[in-house]
Amino acid sequence: MTDLFLEVALPVPMRQSYTYKLSVASLKDAPDIGARVLVQFTSRQLIGFVLSVAESCAYDAEKVKPVISVLSAEATFSPQHMAFLAQAANYYHHPIGEVLNIALPAVLRQIDKPKPEPVMVWHCQDVNPDVVETALKSAKKQKALFQAIAQKPGLTWAELRTLGYTKAQLNGLEEKQLILSKAQQISPFHWQQNCINEEAKHQLNTEQALAVSAINHAADSFQSFLLEGITGSGKTEVYLQAIEETLKRNQQVLVLVPEIGLTPQTLSRFEQRFNVPIAIHHSGLNDKERYEAWQMAKTGHAALLIGTRSALFSSFKSLGLIIVDEEHDNSFKQQDTFRYQARDLAVLRARGLNIPIVLGSATPALESIANAQLGKFTHLTLTKRAGNASVAKIDIIDASTHRLEQGLSKPVLDAIAATLNKQEQVMVFLNRRGYAPAINCQECFWLADCKRCNKPYTLHQHPARLICHHCGSQKRVPVQCPECGSTHIHPLGQGTEQLEELLNQKFEQASIVRIDRDSTRKKGSMQTLFNDIHQGKHHILVGTQMLAKGHHFANVTLVVVLDIDGALFSYDFRAGEHMAQLVTQVSGRAGRASKPGHVLIQSQYPQHPLLQDLVLNGYGHFARQALTDRKLAGLPPASFQALFRAEANNDTLPKQFLTALADTPIASCQVAGPMPAPAEKKAGKYRFHLLIQAKQRNTLHRALSSLLQVAQQHSLTSRVRWTLDVDPIDLTW
Ligand SMILES: Nc1ncnc2c1ncn2[C@@H]1O[C@H](COP(=O)(O)OP(=O)(O)OP(=O)(O)O)[C@@H](O)[C@H]1O
Numbered sequence: 001m002t003d004l005f006l007e008v009a010l011p012v013p014m015r016q017s018y019t020y021k022l023s024v025a026s027l028k029d030a031p032d033i034g035a036r037v038l039v040q041f042t043s044r045q046l047i048g049f050v051l052s053v054a055e056s057c058a059y060d061a062e063k064v065k066p067v068i069s070v071l072s073a074e075a076t077f078s079p080q081h082m083a084f085l086a087q088a089a090n091y092y093h094h095p096i097g098e099v100l101n102i103a104l105p106a107v108l109r110q111i112d113k114p115k116p117e118p119v120m121v122w123h124c125q126d127v128n129p130d131v132v133e134t135a136l137k138s139a140k141k142q143k144a145l146f147q148a149i150a151q152k153p154g155l156t157w158a159e160l161r162t163l164g165y166t167k168a169q170l171n172g173l174e175e176k177q178l179i180l181s182k183a184q185q186i187s188p189f190h191w192q193q194n195c196i197n198e199e200a201k202h203q204l205n206t207e208q209a210l211a212v213s214a215i216n217h218a219a220d221s222f223q224s225f226l227l228e229g230i231t232g233s234g235k236t237e238v239y240l241q242a243i244e245e246t247l248k249r250n251q252q253v254l255v256l257v258p259e260i261g262l263t264p265q266t267l268s269r270f271e272q273r274f275n276v277p278i279a280i281h282h283s284g285l286n287d288k289e290r291y292e293a294w295q296m297a298k299t300g301h302a303a304l305l306i307g308t309r310s311a312l313f314s315s316f317k318s319l320g321l322i323i324v325d326e327e328h329d330n331s332f333k334q335q336d337t338f339r340y341q342a343r344d345l346a347v348l349r350a351r352g353l354n355i356p357i358v359l360g361s362a363t364p365a366l367e368s369i370a371n372a373q374l375g376k377f378t379h380l381t382l383t384k385r386a387g388n389a390s391v392a393k394i395d396i397i398d399a400s401t402h403r404l405e406q407g408l409s410k411p412v413l414d415a416i417a418a419t420l421n422k423q424e425q426v427m428v429f430l431n432r433r434g435y436a437p438a439i440n441c442q443e444c445f446w447l448a449d450c451k452r453c454n455k456p457y458t459l460h461q462h463p464a465r466l467i468c469h470h471c472g473s474q475k476r477v478p479v480q481c482p483e484c485g486s487t488h489i490h491p492l493g494q495g496t497e498q499l500e501e502l503l504n505q506k507f508e509q510a511s512i513v514r515i516d517r518d519s520t521r522k523k524g525s526m527q528t529l530f531n532d533i534h535q536g537k538h539h540i541l542v543g544t545q546m547l548a549k550g551h552h553f554a555n556v557t558l559v560v561v562l563d564i565d566g567a568l569f570s571y572d573f574r575a576g577e578h579m580a581q582l583v584t585q586v587s588g589r590a591g592r593a594s595k596p597g598h599v600l601i602q603s604q605y606p607q608h609p610l611l612q613d614l615v616l617n618g619y620g621h622f623a624r625q626a627l628t629d630r631k632l633a634g635l636p637p638a639s640f641q642a643l644f645r646a647e648a649n650n651d652t653l654p655k656q657f658l659t660a661l662a663d664t665p666i667a668s669c670q671v672a673g674p675m676p677a678p679a680e681k682k683a684g685k686y687r688f689h690l691l692i693q694a695k696q697r698n699t700l701h702r703a704l705s706s707l708l709q710v711a712q713q714h715s716l717t718s719r720v721r722w723t724l725d726v727d728p729i730d731l732t733w
């Protein structure tokens, strides 16, 4: 027997590995790097990953604890994949054990490896078309589902659900014996002539053709592309044709998207184009389904993996191209535990694999534009709308000179009326859900606020509740002021619920529908809403930024944007960029098809230079100007930041803890704080920030290494909750 010493990464917050002993008959029985082992850690048993194997160790071998068992001796991640995850952990100064754990599907975080079960896929029964016609005569939705399966046999339930179909429809077809499920045959994907639906393809315009050819040219080598194309310019067509070439080489493609679970259209465009197995990954799937997707990608069965940010950590048999759609979207940044930016890690992964990556957006992040200017990204542009759609015209309505009728000016109301008269749809955008952002007493000016967050409660009407949007706590709506007893309690300001109510009063004939987190909470309700909108059942769509995301409503010709003024004067230096992205993206919803679109932005500050620049010159100009301003101010991407956050039940401990970090000598960095977080109190906890900034990335990372040493050894380290956020995108909470 030989004793081996394994360095094991464990899912614990400590930034170190642990040594365990394993006796093996001979060296060739040593577990792989990346194998899963079960070990004792303090009083718990944990699953860890083998980082390295040695025949000797620096400590007293007698005292090294033995491995309890080897769960799988073969590597869970390939060496290349392990190296990528280690790089990621290193960059974000996050414990490698936690990173590996997050990268793994939840099912594999359990001790027992799941029994291999086949993935079930749906096929149509061999039934006479007339019989189908009769059976589905009065079941329109079942018919659509039947056609989807007929068109592309072998779809999984996860795919069908993401495409917007329901279990009831599926059960209905099964009961009628029109469809049946079979076990999916797993074999590596191999390109064939019928893998593509040629009819769905568009003839590329010159700009698109140049983009596709540049990407194809980079096959089997690392190159990052920024595809900057205005809304509706046909970026997706560029992706699809670049994907086609990659699949023809029998390589797989990873497509990262912000919220595939919310937009059935995203998946359906890929399904319509390719007759290939597609794995999907998003938060609407359960652990088993996500494990199935992981397996499909790992075995090479899936040709495409389409998913939200954590799909990035999947294993692939032979990945040939990565696409990040809507690369500016904030959902690519994980905002808790392992705070990674999926866009940045995707570039790192592509570099490691030596493959091309395409970041696409109509409103690229300033970071990406800066990378294009520095020549790190190859810049591809699409400046015209594809097909015959024209670009929407944007006008600013001066809210300070018009009398507002419950928040809406006359020109806005007139424009809505005129659009409805033409039988076209209107989208009204207000980024504040609820009925009103606060309520107060008209006599003593008492304000209903959440004591745990020191923030006003938001009033909701359906059902009537006060809800704190910071901690989620709820209260009954008071009928009387608790301070003076007056019954004159009134809503302050306006949220989407109130706007919906107001529009209902103003436009009695129109059907108005609200789309925000509250109205779409019920499973499947989003799908139904969108279907109804497409069918023209609703005339005015009221909603939050949820409406802005990638939807394509052909008959929407007027978009109204209300209340963006907060962003013009925000504490957050990124607020202007986000406002411009949002306005451009919502504006992109207008006039997508053949009818011209019109956008009205209602603002109290129509002359504000940010707004003027955006409207007159468009996002591209605005962004380049904003980038110059950032450089002058020494802000990211012209510098690099990291944020320590600390919180506790009182305000002294977090401050004391961060002061110790602030007092640590570090070279060539600016340190700001400790300072109270802009949301100083949340759910009863006091929150403080310490911001570290440097001109060079390396300087920052050296400083963080020293600061983490201090933080981990500090006497308060376990009495305050503290985190480190490298490249933070939100400094407000
Ligand atoms: N070369 C082309 N010829 C004609 N139509 C095209 C062409 N390329 C794309 N289209 C069509 O133009 C419309 C807009 O394209 P697409 O949705 O890909 O744009 P996009 O740039 O991804 O937009 P967004 O950023 O707003 O999501 C689609 O209906 C698409 O089918």
Ligand SMILES: [Zn+2]
Pocket (backbone or CB within 6 Å): 450, 451, 452, 453, 454, 468, 469, 470, 471, 472, 473, 683
């Ligand atoms: Zn609260």
